[in-house]
Amino acid sequence: MENWTLNIPDTMNRLQKHLEALTVTIGERSVVLPENLHRTQEYIENFYRSLGLHVKTETYAYENFTVANVFAEISFGTQPSQTYLIGAHYDSVAGTVGADDNASAVAVQLETARILKALEGHADLHVTVKFVSFALEEPPVFTTRYMGSRVHAANIVKHKERIDGMICLEMVGYTCRQPGCQDYPFPLMFMGYPKEGNFIGIVGNFPSRSFTSSLKKSFEKNTDLPVVTLSVPFNGWLMPAVRLSDHSSFWDKGIKAVMVTDTAFYRNPHYHFRSDTMEKLDYRFMAELVESLLIFLRSHTGESP
Template identity: 35%
Template sequence: MEAGSDVPDLVRELTRRADPARLRDDVAFLADRPRGRIHAPEAMLRAEAHVAERLAEAGWRTERQPFEVRWRPGCTDRPGGGRLTPFRFRLHRRLAGANLLAEPPGADDGPAVLVGAHLDTVVGSPGADDNASGVAALLEVARLLGGLPRTPRVRLACFDMEELGFVGARVAARAARHGRPVSGMLCLESVGCFSDRPGTQAVPAGFGALFRDAAGAVRARAGRGDFTLVVHRRSSDEAADLWRRAAGAAEPALPVVTLRDPRPDGPLGTLAGLVVPPLNHLGRSDHAAYWNAGIPAVLLTGTANFRNPHYHRPTDTPGTVDPVRLTAVAVATAVTAALWRPPGHGR
């Protein structure tokens, strides 16, 4: 399967096999209670078991990879806004968690595109949008790709401790540089909340000047939160274009706003965020760990607190997630993962 394959044909094929009821059920199961390695460990193990079971049913081999880190800068998982303020900063003396990594049968050791979503929530929130929606979409990606005649080079990951500062993703990204290589990464973060009402979509302060095209696209939609934001860098231009094309061919068609982060991958990009603080909004999920490791990555998001009034609250419940449009997100992500060929990916 090549990047030049007909995107609409693959979208139609996967859409025929996709099922919004499955995504609705996965969101309902995961988001019936808060889950976190520290504040709700039993719920976290329950969520892990559900994910592993669904991946096994789809034919994927799942490995639980425990990790332990010490003296790791991060943040608290108490409810809060989207910015890492001094009040949210934490230096974690010791954290012990686990990522779930999955591969299709017959996968080789070559570079693969990784689709990832975090499994944990903040304290007190069941996290239907943040981020049961992302995990449900990932599980549907597994089902859809597992049914293709030729399995693409794709791996899946459910990350631990995103709410503590992308801890699990940072461990996984570092391992990818020294173990089984990752050629590119697609991050599903808070992708289930949509609104057709004007004025429901906010834009971060300073974005109007920094990203005129993206801000203008939001204004042109009268501030409706009915789109998915695709945040990418130059290294992942191809993935952003594939996702936009796939979403446009989905049923129903899913509006997309793309935003290119001007920073380079690697440490220089991280330092640029210190100089221009509004840029840090673009790195608020696990994809940032891959950017920092020099791996092309894309963030797929409904913009979290800039749209969803239930963000990090007890009211982030399954009824606020749109399973039909979430299914379109899963289809577009599966198509992009199957067709994207980042540098070093191979054929």
């Protein structure tokens, strides 16, 4: 396990194949095209099954059709010390194929699952990881009860399931490397954050500070992917931009959660435009994020508290 390393070129190639399937073969994945949402659901289900994972769906009605959250689980050890949820929404905003938003996150999610599954029997880990792909997040569903993450978070509370931390992957594939290309919401632009968009961001609320700190500590071991963190009070209501994804559904239910992001429209000028296409993405950046996530998960050895 100590000598385990990620094959970055292979992972980059696999990520590109996921992006091609999601944004070219399927294309727009919005409520305007429910058939494409279903095709995306099937793609995710089939991928998990190809890994030998048991797949479950969480179906619910939206308007005149049915959608489904898709989830699979990988557990190490007879008594796992921690349980984490890695989530990403698989829909796109109407009129776009949503490469960065949010096919990039689904691709990273799937590749993290693939490599974690391959570690079974070769790693002394004590951790359970739940992978959940949320059906709906984009407008006009955002902030309504039809968000896939709201449905799932409510069911976690209802069934008293254990979740020690939720990692929301939200737009994780775009970089910009010119000084000044990275923006921030007020007042962060005055606080010395990087001017180039070559880092991954981790945003947590105050109750998730220990979880954010633990992730940062692990991510910093990957020197090829800079990481910047932010902890916000009052579940982010004083800075609404930091609530714009599925992690906020978990914050509002009292579950520790973070958003892992390339900072969305503060970096990516193609946000919610037709130009959000797969050739704009940085696949090395995405592969390094897979590596960072695995470093965190692999830190939960038999000696973990």
